[in-house]
Amino acid sequence: MRREIALSGWILLLALGCAYPDRIVVGSKNFTESDLLGEIVAQQIERRAALPVERRFHLGGTFVCHHAITAGQIDLYVEYTGTAYTAVLKFPPALDPDSVYRAVAAEYARRFSLSWGKPLGFDNTFAILVRRADAERYGLKRISDLAPVVPRWHAGFGYEFLERADGFAGLARIYGLRFAAPPTAMDLGLTYRALGQRKVDVIAGNSTDGQIAALDLVALQDDRHYFPPYQAAVVSRAPMLSRYPTVAKALVELEGKMPDAEMRRLNALADVEHRDIAIIARDWLRANVP
Amino acid sequence: MQGIYGGGMSLLAFFARNSRELLGLVGQHVYLVAISTGAAIAIGVPLGILLTRRPAWRGPVLGLANVFQTVPSLALFGFLIPLPFIGGIGARTAIVALVLYALLPIVRNTYEGIAGVDPAVREAGRGMGMTDGQLLRLVELPLGLGVMLAGVRVATVVSVGTATIAAAIGAGGLGVYIFRGVATVDDTLILAGALPAALMALAADALLGLAERKLAWRSP
Numbered sequence: 150m151r152r153e154i155a156l157s158g159w160i161l162l163l164a165l166g167c168a169y170p171d172r173i174v175v176g177s178k179n180f181t182e183s184d185l186l187g188e189i190v191a192q193q194i195e196r197r198a199a200l201p202v203e204r205r206f207h208l209g210g211t212f213v214c215h216h217a218i219t220a221g222q223i224d225l226y227v228e229y230t231g232t233a234y235t236a237v238l239k240f241p242p243a244l245d246p247d248s249v250y251r252a253v254a255a256e257y258a259r260r261f262s263l264s265w266g267k268p269l270g271f272d273n274t275f276a277i278l279v280r281r282a283d284a285e286r287y288g289l290k291r292i293s294d295l296a297p298v299v300p301r302w303h304a305g306f307g308y309e310f311l312e313r314a315d316g317f318a319g320l321a322r323i324y325g326l327r328f329a330a331p332p333t334a335m336d337l338g339l340t341y342r343a344l345g346q347r348k349v350d351v352i353a354g355n356s357t358d359g360q361i362a363a364l365d366l367v368a369l370q371d372d373r374h375y376f377p378p379y380q381a382a383v384v385s386r387a388p389m390l391s392r393y394p395t396v397a398k399a400l401v402e403l404e405g406k407m408p409d410a411e412m413r414r415l416n417a418l419a420d421v422e423h424r425d426i427a428i429i430a431r432d433w434l435r436a437n438v439p
Numbered sequence: 440m441q442g443i444y445g446g447g448m449s450l451l452a453f454f455a456r457n458s459r460e461l462l463g464l465v466g467q468h469v470y471l472v473a474i475s476t477g478a479a480i481a482i483g484v485p486l487g488i489l490l491t492r493r494p495a496w497r498g499p500v501l502g503l504a505n506v507f508q509t510v511p512s513l514a515l516f517g518f519l520i521p522l523p524f525i526g527g528i529g530a531r532t533a534i535v536a537l538v539l540y541a542l543l544p545i546v547r548n549t550y551e552g553i554a555g556v557d558p559a560v561r562e563a564g565r566g567m568g569m570t571d572g573q574l575l576r577l578v579e580l581p582l583g584l585g586v587m588l589a590g591v592r593v594a595t596v597v598s599v600g601t602a603t604i605a606a607a608i609g610a611g612g613l614g615v616y617i618f619r620g621v622a623t624v625d626d627t628l629i630l631a632g633a634l635p636a637a638l639m640a641l642a643a644d645a646l647l648g649l650a651e652r653k654l655a656w657r658s659p
Contacts, residue, residue: 349528
């Protein structure tokens, strides 16, 4: 009997140990930029707060990350204001970056006890992409230049772009794009490959993707300002931040440090030159957050 | 946000509202599974029989079928896109991938079914003066049918699940709901794709199980 009591005591201790471990779990979504930012955040916490960090990277998109952080499985990850605003909170798309950020931060705090850091600096919006040869042949610079050519073109889009309130339907309406056939719905990563292989003629990627330069693609300018802002920022569990003030301080140091061009450069290092993400993150932190 | 737990009613409401689209996707799904499993049988059964006649090929062929199983579907699609005839985007590419995934259980069970026939029975056939073709048709295939059908059954059930990834290459099917749901953080949509797929897999399993019992040789 006494042995059983001792055993249950140990089990209880073990359970408590699992519930309140002294380590920070950093998540990321399943694309390079998110992994890179997750690694930067993880290394920043390691070197400033001296806490062990567990990396849970490449989780299956916004859906998985959001469920993971609200369930306490991860402590923080980098999210985009526009994504949180339309995909998670289901608000209709809005254009002003500041009001989107304020609404997202307030709603996340109220509904999920999640805290938004200030934006990291860059804006990763949807980018309408075509092959450079086509851009030069048809003189395409802006999305509105597409209208006359797309009746003969085939589009391939990711599910996120097809489904979202700030995605394809609105784009086609605002820019008057009438494709010959409905766009092919496919995996986002495969759309790049399909475009490169001339299986489709226009896709919607992310404006900071390293593949844009690597595949010699052209991002058309959003001249009618259709796409809402997608500022990246760290989303953290509020209880974790108040428990570890050093982590909160470490994260503040990253705010505003990552402009668009810098993010594009880091993505290209990872995607095109296949550098190790951990080394890219370490070098960037040394140079920019000394 | 709607959780899975409050989603029961909203899932039914979703099906009621989108019944036409749902039926279309179910139809595409059945088409993908039927064509790919049919092709896998047409390739896999003769291949399995061939292996019983050329035992030296068994290792390399089953090894190759094994390798196909381990290639992640998105990577396989990536490799297939640039290929002529079997590649590109759409149903054809998805079917090629599904065939490659379905080959292993069919080839292996065809081989095992025939190889597992009691050598004494085979000898008796030979003793009666049967040619190799007669031996195959009259003795080995009927006796091995149960094991072969079990392979087809596994391949079909697995294909129903695997066919959801066809949606990643523009081939439609129930995966469309799953991909949409994942992209828009919507549990109801994910269930709208996953639940019918699961029911379809169960139905295929039951149906083929019935065929297995009806057709397979019962040893006394």
